[in-house]
Amino acid sequence: MNAKKATAAAESLDHAAADVRAPIAWKFPIIFGVLAVLALLFFGLLAAAGKRTTFAFASSGDFFAIPEVTVPTKLTGIVLGVVLLALAAYAAFEAADRRRIPAWVMVSFGIVFVLSFLNWAGGDTGRIPITALLAGSLALSVPLIFGSMCGLVGERSGIINIAIEGQLLAGAFLAAVVASLFSSPYAGLIAAPVAGALVAVVLTFFAVRYWVDQIIIGVVLNVLVIGVTSFLFSTVLTANAEKWNSRQQLPNLPIPLLSDIPVLGNVLFNQNILVYLMYVTVILLQIFVFRSRWGLRMRAIGEHPKAADTVGINVNLNRVANTIFAGAIAGLGGAFFTIGSGLAFGKEMSAGQGYIALAAMILGKWNPVGALAAALLFGFSKNLGNTLSAIGTPVPSELLLMLPYIVTILAVAGFVGRVRPPAAEGKPYSTQ
Amino acid sequence: MKLELRGITKVFGSLVANDDINLVIEPGEIHALLGENGAGKSTLMNVLYGLYAPDGGQILIDGTERRFTGPGDAVAAGIGMVHQHFMLVPVFTVAESVALGYEPTKGLGLLDLNQAREKVREISARFGFDIDPDAVIEDLPVGAQQRVEIIKALSRDAEVLILDEPTAVLTPQETDELIEIMRQLKAEGTSIVFITHKLREVRAVADQITVIRRGAVVGEAEPTSSEQELASLMVGRDVKLTTEKAPAEPGEESFVVKDLTVLSKNGTVTVDNVSFSVARGEIFVIAGVQGNGQTEVAETIIGLDEPHAGSITLEGTSLLGKSVKKRLDAGIGFVPEDRSTDGVIAGFSIRENMILDQYDREPYAKGLALRPAVIREKAAEKVEEFDIRLTSIDDPISTLSGGNAQKVVLSRELGRKLSLLIASQPTRGLDVGSIEFVHKRIIAERDAGTPCIIVSTELDEALNLADRIAVMYRGTIIGIVPGDTPRDVLGLMMAGVPADEALARYRDGSGATAVSAAAKEEL
Numbered sequence: 011m012n013a014k015k016a017t018a019a020a021e022s023l024d025h026a027a028a029d030v031r032a033p034i035a036w037k038f039p040i041i042f043g044v045l046a047v048l049a050l051l052f053f054g055l056l057a058a059a060g061k062r063t064t065f066a067f068a069s070s071g072d073f074f075a076i077p078e079v080t081v082p083t084k085l086t087g088i089v090l091g092v093v094l095l096a097l098a099a100y101a102a103f104e105a106a107d108r109r110r111i112p113a114w115v116m117v118s119f120g121i122v123f124v125l126s127f128l129n130w131a132g133g134d135t136g137r138i139p140i141t142a143l144l145a146g147s148l149a150l151s152v153p154l155i156f157g158s159m160c161g162l163v164g165e166r167s168g169i170i171n172i173a174i175e176g177q178l179l180a181g182a183f184l185a186a187v188v189a190s191l192f193s194s195p196y197a198g199l200i201a202a203p204v205a206g207a208l209v210a211v212v213l214t215f216f217a218v219r220y221w222v223d224q225i226i227i228g229v230v231l232n233v234l235v236i237g238v239t240s241f242l243f244s245t246v247l248t249a250n251a252e253k254w255n256s257r258q259q260l261p262n263l264p265i266p267l268l269s270d271i272p273v274l275g276n277v278l279f280n281q282n283i284l285v286y287l288m289y290v291t292v293i294l295l296q297i298f299v300f301r302s303r304w305g306l307r308m309r310a311i312g313e314h315p316k317a318a319d320t321v322g323i324n325v326n327l328n329r330v331a332n333t334i335f336a337g338a339i340a341g342l343g344g345a346f347f348t349i350g351s352g353l354a355f356g357k358e359m360s361a362g363q364g365y366i367a368l369a370a371m372i373l374g375k376w377n378p379v380g381a382l383a384a385a386l387l388f389g390f391s392k393n394l395g396n397t398l399s400a401i402g403t404p405v406p407s408e409l410l411l412m413l414p415y416i417v418t419i420l421a422v423a424g425f426v427g428r429v430r431p432p433a434a435e436g437k438p439y440s441t442q
Numbered sequence: 443m444k445l446e447l448r449g450i451t452k453v454f455g456s457l458v459a460n461d462d463i464n465l466v467i468e469p470g471e472i473h474a475l476l477g478e479n480g481a482g483k484s485t486l487m488n489v490l491y492g493l494y495a496p497d498g499g500q501i502l503i504d505g506t507e508r509r510f511t512g513p514g515d516a517v518a519a520g521i522g523m524v525h526q527h528f529m530l531v532p533v534f535t536v537a538e539s540v541a542l543g544y545e546p547t548k549g550l551g552l553l554d555l556n557q558a559r560e561k562v563r564e565i566s567a568r569f570g571f572d573i574d575p576d577a578v579i580e581d582l583p584v585g586a587q588q589r590v591e592i593i594k595a596l597s598r599d600a601e602v603l604i605l606d607e608p609t610a611v612l613t614p615q616e617t618d619e620l621i622e623i624m625r626q627l628k629a630e631g632t633s634i635v636f637i638t639h640k641l642r643e644v645r646a647v648a649d650q651i652t653v654i655r656r657g658a659v660v661g662e663a664e665p666t667s668s669e670q671e672l673a674s675l676m677v678g679r680d681v682k683l684t685t686e687k688a689p690a691e692p693g694e695e696s697f698v699v700k701d702l703t704v705l706s707k708n709g710t711v712t713v714d715n716v717s718f719s720v721a722r723g724e725i726f727v728i729a730g731v732q733g734n735g736q737t738e739v740a741e742t743i744i745g746l747d748e749p750h751a752g753s754i755t756l757e758g759t760s761l762l763g764k765s766v767k768k769r770l771d772a773g774i775g776f777v778p779e780d781r782s783t784d785g786v787i788a789g790f791s792i793r794e795n796m797i798l799d800q801y802d803r804e805p806y807a808k809g810l811a812l813r814p815a816v817i818r819e820k821a822a823e824k825v826e827e828f829d830i831r832l833t834s835i836d837d838p839i840s841t842l843s844g845g846n847a848q849k850v851v852l853s854r855e856l857g858r859k860l861s862l863l864i865a866s867q868p869t870r871g872l873d874v875g876s877i878e879f880v881h882k883r884i885i886a887e888r889d890a891g892t893p894c895i896i897v898s899t900e901l902d903e904a905l906n907l908a909d910r911i912a913v914m915y916r917g918t919i920i921g922i923v924p925g926d927t928p929r930d931v932l933g934l935m936m937a938g939v940p941a942d943e944a945l946a947r948y949r950d951g952s953g954a955t956a957v958s959a960a961a962k963e964e965l
Contacts, residue, residue, distance in 0.1 A: 297552075298552075301552055301553055301555075302547075302550070302551045302552050302553060303545040303547050303551045303552075303553060306534075306538060306541065306542055306545060307542070307543075307545075309531070309533070309534070310531050310534070313531045313532065313533060313534075314529070314530070314532070316529060317528075317529035317530060317531055317542070318531075318542065318543070319493070319512075319513060320491070320493070320513045320523070320529045321513065321514070321517070321529075321543025321594075322512055322513050322515075322517060322543050323542075323543050324512075
């Protein structure tokens with residue numbers, strides 16, 4: 011009762027400095043403004059007049075054929091530029107009122123900016139294959155998504171997993187070899203998670219048992235996996251490629267009806283089982299991380315392991331189990347490089363995707379759906395680079411190849427806002 | 443449930459934390475475990491709770507021996523514990539926190555949070571707690587977090603509840619509420635082990651008192667014993683609970699803070715339009731419950747934080763915009779709040795820690811080179827002067843006890859001519875003997891004419907040292923009162939009651955707390 015009276019008394023106090031408030035966050039309005047002006051200028055006003063851009067949606071075997079859309083390049087560029095300016099102005103207006111800029115503004119700004127860029131880039135050759143662009147983006151995102159799910163389960167349990175790269179590569183390797191030996195891509199699908207889990211076993215053994223710095227052991231594991239797979243590749247696999255490293259591909263399993271939806275249906279639902287597994291993994295994790303006993307305990311040992319210990323949860327056992335399970339997820343992602351894409355195993359074919367997966371996890375704020383969105387963004391930017399250099403644009407292809415990494419740096423450095431990793435990640439736990 | 447500990451011994455390396463401890467807790471009693479910091483109370487309770495395996499001895503419940511391999515076993519046996527540092531996940535909701543480890547599920551391992559919420563509501567209602575099951579832990583004040591911990595223990599049907607230093611984080615009023623809760627629990631038949639080093643509280647609430655010193659039981663006492671008797675038993679010699687000091691002779695007001703406003707990184711106001719001034723030869727205590735902006739005031743003065751508005755002036759020159767180093771050069775001595783992270787570098791030797799902020803100036807350095815001989819000589823002098831107990835000044839400072847490490851920090855900060863001393867929580871975690879010493883040194887510094895700012899959450903310390911006391915509440919100074927203001931008035935102010943109202947309530951008697959009432963009976 012005393013406390014209540016006290017609070018009321020305190021609130022009635024005059025705060026002479028009531029007008030002191032946080033400084034206005036101008037970061038986004040300024041970035042948006044600059045980008046909008048650049049887009050209006052370069053993609054609109056300075057675009058060559060008289061050219062036309064065609065957006066193509068068709069792909070083979072479409073049930074509903076969508077006609078191509080052709081627009082005048084310059085006029086469209088100007089219109090999109092003006093839309094961008096309007097969005098930037100709205101963002102500035104919100105910021106001046108110290109409100110958070112709504113997510114839809116950010117998302118629409120991103121989409122319109124990309125459209126305006128595509129419109130301009132397509133102005134030379136004329137045709138932008140939208141469906142192929144999206145399908146390719148999804149394909150490039152699949153290993154990233156699996157990888158970021160792996161990272162997220164590990165870090166939410168308190169174990170930093172830098173070895174995602176190695177787990178992807180190990181998964182790709184074992185999937186290719188086993189699939190080739192049994193002449194069945196599905197055999198490879200079973201083997202891939204085992205490879206990822208084995209890497210995780212080594213990681214947790216050193217991290218939990220011997221308290222080795224988790225970042226160091228992760229990096230070492232990546233190098234180890236590269237070394238082992240490269241060695242086996244150049245000795246065993248190349249010696250008898252027919253037996254050990256023949257190409258096997260998971261067949262596409264179109265889902266009836268859903269796959270007939272125009273544009274997106276073909277992109278999302280005419281895929282192999284690995285992609286469907288990816289959907290299931292993300293959805294299940296989103297539910298189970300936040301709403302299940304397993305998830306509650308996982309988050310507890312990643313945030314405050316001692317609190318978990320005092321209610322009888324075995325911290326280290328749970329950490330080990332979760333990290334190994336996460337490793338299996340990453341291994342599955344690695345399978346996409348080989349059996350998922352119908353390729354034979356090649357040296358270092360994971361090519362740094364494991365690190366980008368970590369970035370996606372951070373950008374997604376350790377949240378499965380967030381990480382999914384971030385991974386798709388990275389996949390899209392990479393595929394955009396590929397597509398544009400294929401159709402030929404005014405931009406040098408070397409610059410386009412840098413695109414995904416620039417997006418990664420910008421995303422992780424600036425756009426993600428305040429990130430809050432699990433409090434106890436990377437810290438070994440012991441009771442005494 | 444009768445709980446008995448027989449001959450419990452626990453050894454960490456060469457340190458005997460518990461030495462053959464015997465303890466009997468009768469059903470439905472409040473049993474206080476009294477001892478200084480580091481006496482081994484928490485270790486004993488962690489053994490009882492299954493967190494540490496004992497090196498010897500038995501735990502008996504209702505006469506049969508039990509072995510706990512982990513906290514889960516202890517909980518199953520009906521033992522609940524509220525740790526000094528709460529075992530709550532900051533990002534969880536109350537319901538999630540209570541569910542953790544004993545999750546109600548509805549198939550497939552999915553949580554049945556409704557059931558958890560119901561449990562929270564039911565126990566809240568039974569004890570009159572006002573706890574929202576969907577509130578997020580980190581948004582709750584510490585008092586409420588503590589209640590969540592109690593709910594957690596009760597939801598698992600604890601028959602013995604261990605409270606480890608439960609009042610360390612509470613205002614006097616919250617302490618009162620906690621004491622009320624303890625009595626209520628006792629009435630329902632729950633036994634309580636109340637671990638503390640605060641004498642007043644023990645006398646207010648305990649049925650039985652066991653005193654522990656250096657890992658061993660040194661005696662039992664009745665709650666009717668005087669504070670002086672308890673203190674002597676706890677420390678092992680006669681101690682003075684208050685430090686003698688001459689009346690202050692304030693000189694000119696050489697340090698002035700005006701309209702200071704500080705924002706945290708995420709834009710919330712942590713210090714709200716604070717103004718005060720400190721005179722030479724005066725001790726100005728900033729009191730208040732932890733987290734009401736005191737830390738930020740101290741850090742802004744030394745320059746770790748830049749203010750959003752306002753001015754800070756020392757001897758006529760503004761400190762704003764100056765680097766920490768410049769401010770140290772201007773003669774500010776700073777004893778940081780968290781000794782282990784901000785006060786010393788654990789891996790450095792004691793003598794290196796003694797010159798952390800003076801290593802590059804005379805007499806410790808000449809040009810680019812350190813002068814090891816001078817450093818050793820001065821270090822030896824300081825060890826002598828501050829009575830620091832150590833084996834060698836070349837040992838890492840992590841080998842020292844908290845009290846001795848704090849003396850090293852003080853010897854560094856007080857070892858030169860100061861124009862201002864800021865000490866945050868200068869006696870946190872120290873034993874009674876060290877506290878006495880630290881207080882004496884601070885008073886000596888005052889008598890030498892230095893303006894002193896002491897930030898403290900301990901009312902005893904504030905009353906013992908202060909010439910004037912400012913109480914901070916939610917970033918504002920709610921009032922500046924003389925150093926001899928009654929405890930209860932300060933307690934009310936710490937809960938946000940303005941000074942005149944607090945004084946009025948004190949006079950008509952409605953502001954008294956159970957703890958202070960118990961203290962009065964003695965007089």
